[in-house]
Amino acid sequence: MREREDKRGDEHTAEGDNLPICTLGGVLISRLNGLLRGMRLYGASNRALLAQQQELLDAVKAMQADEVSLLGMGEYFYVNGVRLRPDASSVPVFRALLAEFEVRRMGGLRFSAHLGMAELESFLRVLLRERHENATAVLKAETASAGASHICAIQPRDVRAQTSTEGEGPEDHDRGQARMLFSRAVRGARILYQRTRRTGKPALQQARRVVQPIVDRLLRNADSLVGLTALKRHDEYTYAHCVNVSILSIRMGQLLGLSRPELAGIGVAALLHDTGKLMVPTEVLGKPGPLDAEEWAVIRRHPMEGLRIISRTPGLSELMLSAMRVAFEHHRNVNQTGYPQVRDGRAMGTFSRIVAVADVFDALTAHRTYRERPLTAHEALRLLLGRECEQFDRAALWALVNAVGLYPAGTLLRTASGRVLLSVSPNARDPRRPVCRELATAPRDEAAPNAPDFILDAHERVAHVLPPEDVDVDVEGQLAA
Numbered sequence: 425m426r427e428r429e430d431k432r433g434d435e436h437t438a439e440g441d442n443l444p445i446c447t448l449g450g451v452l453i454s455r456l457n458g459l460l461r462g463m464r465l466y467g468a469s470n471r472a473l474l475a476q477q478q479e480l481l482d483a484v485k486a487m488q489a490d491e492v493s494l495l496g497m498g499e500y501f502y503v504n505g506v507r508l509r510p511d512a513s514s515v516p517v518f519r520a521l522l523a524e525f526e527v528r529r530m531g532g533l534r535f536s537a538h539l540g541m542a543e544l545e546s547f548l549r550v551l552l553r554e555r556h557e558n559a560t561a562v563l564k565a566e567t568a569s570a571g572a573s574h575i576c577a578i579q580p581r582d583v584r585a586q587t588s589t590e591g592e593g594p595e596d597h598d599r600g601q602a603r604m605l606f607s608r609a610v611r612g613a614r615i616l617y618q619r620t621r622r623t624g625k626p627a628l629q630q631a632r633r634v635v636q637p638i639v640d641r642l643l644r645n646a647d648s649l650v651g652l653t654a655l656k657r658h659d660e661y662t663y664a665h666c667v668n669v670s671i672l673s674i675r676m677g678q679l680l681g682l683s684r685p686e687l688a689g690i691g692v693a694a695l696l697h698d699t700g701k702l703m704v705p706t707e708v709l710g711k712p713g714p715l716d717a718e719e720w721a722v723i724r725r726h727p728m729e730g731l732r733i734i735s736r737t738p739g740l741s742e743l744m745l746s747a748m749r750v751a752f753e754h755h756r757n758v759n760q761t762g763y764p765q766v767r768d769g770r771a772m773g774t775f776s777r778i779v780a781v782a783d784v785f786d787a788l789t790a791h792r793t794y795r796e797r798p799l800t801a802h803e804a805l806r807l808l809l810g811r812e813c814e815q816f817d818r819a820a821l822w823a824l825v826n827a828v829g830l831y832p833a834g835t836l837l838r839t840a841s842g843r844v845l846l847s848v849s850p851n852a853r854d855p856r857r858p859v860c861r862e863l864a865t866a867p868r869d870e871a872a873p874n875a876p877d878f879i880l881d882a883h884e885r886v887a888h889v890l891p892p893e894d895v896d897v898d899v900e901g902q903l904a905a
């Protein structure tokens with residue numbers, strides 16, 4: 425699908441201009457995003473803002489079309505029907521603007537080449553004010569009453585109609601939806617944890633609302649969502665960690681035969697597993713170096729603190745009991761090591777065994793200021809299945825390998841035939857054959873552009889797993905693209 429999209433991108437250029445639409449579209453997105461940010465900060469007469477407005481109008485005019493449509497769908501933008509694929513550096517800008525659209529349930533914007541400064545400014549003022557799902561209707565009404573007609577908002581249903589014939593394959597669309605779901609879950613986790621900090625008790629029903637779409641999604645198609653847990657460079661990694669652990673635990677539970685209600689239960693418990701960290705000072709949590717004995721003692725109290733906080737939830741439910749148990753047990757080990765130590769040597773619960781493995785796997789592969797580089801997911805698997813395996817439940821380890829695959833997303837592979845591949849997501853049908861993207865071998869640091877992703881062929885033998893320092897490619901950027 426990408427091949428088709430990128431070929432089209434190369435063919436489509438603005439008339440009379442050699443720049444391809446995808447380049448001009450990228451400029452348009454960055455100008456619009458910059459202008460919206462500027463408008464939040466400054467008054468209308470600010471000179472910098474006027475310059476930004478002019479730059480946006482110039483970007484529209486540079487398309488040399490009477491009308492320019494900018495549509496957001498999943499994780500992608502389409503400009504005049506051409507899908508744009510952001511490079512690693514423009515991913516944050518794309519995401520920021522997609523989030524602006526999403527908050528207003530808005531499908532896109534249509535600009536006329538005759539749009540002027542005053543009309544643009546008053547339209548964007550209304551847009552910034554209307555942060556709710558009826559924004560499109562309000563914008564329509566206000567622009568109609570003002571007699572403005574050179575810029576308008578597009579309904580999401582119109583976007584679907586316009587983009588469905590534009591070459592987006594089911595795989596790309598699927599990945600886009602998974603990313604939307606993931607970012608929504610991270611936002612949900614942030615709100616949940618912040619609220620817990622304020623009120624002193626977690627809202628279990630809110631946690632369930634965050635988890636339910638993940639369960640539904642994983643039961644339909646697990647691969648792309650599990651693949652997203654490999655992305656660690658989040659602004660909000662603390663919350664992304666809780667979402668990652670929840671996704672991995674639900675998937676592992678699914679592989680171990682848990683029922684649908686149990687999957688929701690383990691998802692909620694996993695989302696709340698680190699609730700006790702709310703009681704750990706941020707200086708200790710974010711300390712850029714090894715912790716001293718006193719700081720370790722504070723950290724080691726977070727399972728008990730988590731149990732206490734969750735126990736304050738009003739009422740009594742199975743959901744609450746399992747969340748308390750997981751919060752308390754997620755750093756214990758099946759061989760009675762770990763913390764907190766309990767005198768009677770009571771065995772860990774099933775949910776705790778699963779969440780403990782998901783948690784340590786995600787933590788080992790996360791960036792830490794005091795580590796030169798995190799373990800790759802493949803190295804983490806080797807560690808957990810090697811010398812550390814006595815600590816963990818064997819069935820949970822088996823489920824982890826099957827959930828993330830033998831070569832988890834982000835793993836660099838050299839095949840026997842000399843190809844260098846990046847694993848981008850697992851393949852539920854065969855953990856040995858991930859979905860891969862080919863990287864160019866010469867020059868060695870360049871990713872092959874426009875290559876469609878593919879499932880590793882059964883006849884293609886993996887000769888080596890390469891450490892990231894051997895292939896100078898931005899793995900996170902590739903996974904985010």
Ligand SMILES: [Fe+2]
Binds near residue numbers: 697698726754755
């Ligand atoms: Fe923890």
Ligand SMILES: [Fe+2]
Binds near residue numbers: 783787
């Ligand atoms: Fe954790």
